[in-house]
Amino acid sequence: MPIDIVTVPCLSDNYAYLVSDGNTTYLVDAPEAAPIAGALDERGWSLDTILITHHHHDHVGGVADLVERYGCTVTGPRSEQSKLPPIATGWVDGDTGGTGELEFRVIEVPGHTLGHVAFHFDKAGAVFTADSLMALGCGRVFEGTPEMMWHSLSKLMALPPETMVYSGHEYTAANARFALSVDPDNAALHARARDIEAARQAGEPTAQVPLSLELETNPFLRAGDPAMKETLGMAGASDAEVFAEIRGRKDRF
Template sequence: MTSLEIRQFSCRSDNFGVLVHAPDAGTTIAIDTPEEGPILAALEEAGWRLTHILTTHHHADHVAANEALKARFDATIYGPAKERAKIPGIDKAVEGGDVVDVGGVRVEVIDTPGHTLGEVSYYLPEGKAVFAGDALFSLGCGRLFEGDAAMLWESLKRLRALPDETMLYCGHEYTATNARCALSIDSQNLALQERVKEVETLRVEHKSTLPVQLGREKKTNPFLRADDPELQAAMGMSDADPAAVFAALRAKRDQY
């Protein structure tokens, strides 16, 4: 089995760009295209040629360089079927449950609507990595721009079902703010306290807080624990419907 090389880098003000490279196949995949310049720089530094783009959702800061990169490299663009009309340059539409061969790389598609109605995430078992776009963030989740809380809660449960050793890659560097909100809710959580200290140190050193192991997120991210009795009690919502707890969590995060 070929190991995958994954490189993450900053784009725009707080977006992440990610490249996934399969050395034997010569395949290089961009996860979303927030900005052309940093992607080209990362490709040049690594000595890779872009072959594919996986788009998570239609927002401009995730598709901005689709057409420019496609024109430059003749890259094949995958994107969510439900947002096909909004994805610039899309060649192949995918939906949850699909397993696709992307230049020799196995990609499992997971439906994760809520932030937008058609958003998908991409799980690469060979790389033990999931690319969740703006559905799930470290210690947080996406804003409900198009869907509702119940929809996004179901989406995050699908991501939560992935193996603990899976590395979570997200669309933005929002962890420090998410951490402050999470700690205000779940202040007695020792695993969360440890993660918050780590995040604070990383940000002081101008380092990224991502990727992070999904197993850690399952213990620390309140949005993955809306059905956890301890988290429900911390919210003053013991025995409440998890979707209602999730909605209350999202409303609290919206205030930060």
């Protein structure tokens, strides 16, 4: 059966995602319950399982209300279990879940938090990255190290380039302004920034994009590119060192 992926805006700039074949429905992150319940009811879907990416409140705040309403199962990263709402399954790297077209693989992507995970639905051509890889950016390195975050991003970069990346926040316009400050000669980035501006003026989300576009325009993924190193005056530096420099500049931007 075909897979539907529904983007649900939550809070001021969060996204939750419904992934469904019409019979079984997963939710990736639960910032708040009301808009998620509205999207489910609009389609006549129930909710089977919540997949939590990490423990921050703006990704779990709606869990309790959704469990009460739908009786759904809650899962999340095992290493963050003590910080999460009660979970039935604790995921570790390489775990798999779901069946058929809804089968997914868990990818540990620490850095933003130490236990952050992403969910890769290979048959649906989608990866849900929350606050690890973000559209034209990446999450702040709150609990890990730049080296850890670079390793996490490198795992996501190795996915098929046609994979759609669904990230957790509508930060893309601000991320584009920063990206242009460190990669000013990237023609694809300039074109993307114009597209983002037009989309946001039309009220359209921009945090859902092909990995191929991220590889071409996201400066955090270009830390290993000799041209990026040359632009930053870091031709002899390691990829992780260049990533740390870009992340530091973004933190101060």
